[in-house]
Structure formats: C-alpha cells, structure tokens
Amino acid sequence: MSAYSTEVQLATSLLCSSSGAMQMLQLHRKLLQRCSITEEEFCFIISRCSRFLLVGERLEDRAVVARTSLRLCSGYGGGKCGGGGCQQLHLCKFFVYGNCRFAKGRKSCKFSHDIYSDHNYGLLRECTLHELNEDQLFLLLLQNDPALLPEVTQLTHTWTA
Ligand SMILES: [Zn+2]
Ligand SMILES: [Zn+2]
Numbered sequence: 464m465s466a467y468s469t470e471v472q473l474a475t476s477l478l479c480s481s482s483g484a485m486q487m488l489q490l491h492r493k494l495l496q497r498c499s500i501t502e503e504e505f506c507f508i509i510s511r512c513s514r515f516l517l518v519g520e521r522l523e524d525r526a527v528v529a530r531t532s533l534r535l536c537s538g539y540g541g542g543k544c545g546g547g548g549c550q551q552l553h554l555c556k557f558f559v560y561g562n563c564r565f566a567k568g569r570k571s572c573k574f575s576h577d578i579y580s581d582h583n584y585g586l587l588r589e590c591t592l593h594e595l596n597e598d599q600l601f602l603l604l605l606q607n608d609p610a611l612l613p614e615v616t617q618l619t620h621t622w623t624a
Contacts, residue, residue: 478529479599
C-alpha cells in the first residue's frame with residue numbers, strides 16, 4: 464500500500480473531516496479534486512487497505528469508514544504505562560473527548576495535550592496519520608477505540624441512527 468500512501472492519507476483526512484464516513488462515489492469525487500486517481504486504483508485502495516472499511520450491501524449505497532488500530536494508552540492516565548516500547552498514544556483522554564477542564568484554564572493538565580510530542584508523533588508517523596489535524600485524529604480515535612466508546616455515547620447522541 465505504500466505506493467498509494469499519499470492517496471490513503473488524503474482519503475483519511477477527507478473522511479475524518481466528514482464525520483468519519485462517506486459514500487464511496489462521493490469520496491472518489493473529492494479525491495479527484497486533490498489528486499489523479501482512477502476508479503480502478505480507488506477501488507483497489509479502498510478494498511485492500513486496512514485503513515478503510517466498506518459498509519453497505521448495494522454498490523451504489525456503499526460507504527467508506529476510516530479505521531485505525533492505533534489506540535490511546537490505557538495505562539497512561541493511571542500512571543501504569545510501562546513506558547519504553549509503548550505503541551499507544553499518550554494523551555489526556557478528556558482532551559480527545561474535547562472536554563478536558565484544564566484545556567483552557569490557568570491550571571495545566573497533568574496529562575499530555577500534545578499530539579506532536581516525540582512519543583505520539585512517532586506513532587502517528589508509523590501509522591501514516593501524522594498529517595491529520597487534532598480534530599480529524601480525535602474523531603478517528605473515538606470512532607475506532609472500543610475503550611473510548613461508552614463515554615462518547617453518553618456525551619453525544621448523534622450516533623443513534
Ligand atoms: Zn503507554
Ligand atoms: Zn487534559
């Protein structure tokens with residue numbers, strides 16, 4: 464997939480700017496505004512790359528959902544992360560939810576709000592997610608990390624289809 468890393472990154476940021484999912488045809492159209500990608504290449508990327516999940520039965524209704532295996536470190540908040548080779552993000556969970564009460568206050572949060580820290584940015588680069596902005600990245604994490612989901616459904620009720 465590395466031959467298509469630019470297209471994969473573009474498609475990911477388009478999806479994450481659009482609540483994480485988009486109709487297949489619409490995504491292809493939007494991609495065409497940014498790069499030249501044939502329909503064949505597009506279908507190949509979407510069906511082969513683990514970044515994308517196709518949902519829907521009929522071809523014309525098919526939607527693409529952005530995925531990642533990257534997670535927030537569950538030990539980080541409780542000071543239980545072993546450190547060293549940890550392959551998960553070290554971020555304040557509430558910052559990812561968008562409701563850390565220390566985000567704007569005078570007191571600073573004791574957990575990281577920095578997606579560009581050495582640890583976090585290194586992981587983002589490995590997963591080729593480093594070109595996403597905070598909002599896009601957090602949406603992707605919230606929609607993929609089961610550990611984050613219960614509280615999200617409490618916070619936002621927009622996902623009840
Ligand atoms: Zn960790
Ligand atoms: Zn915080």
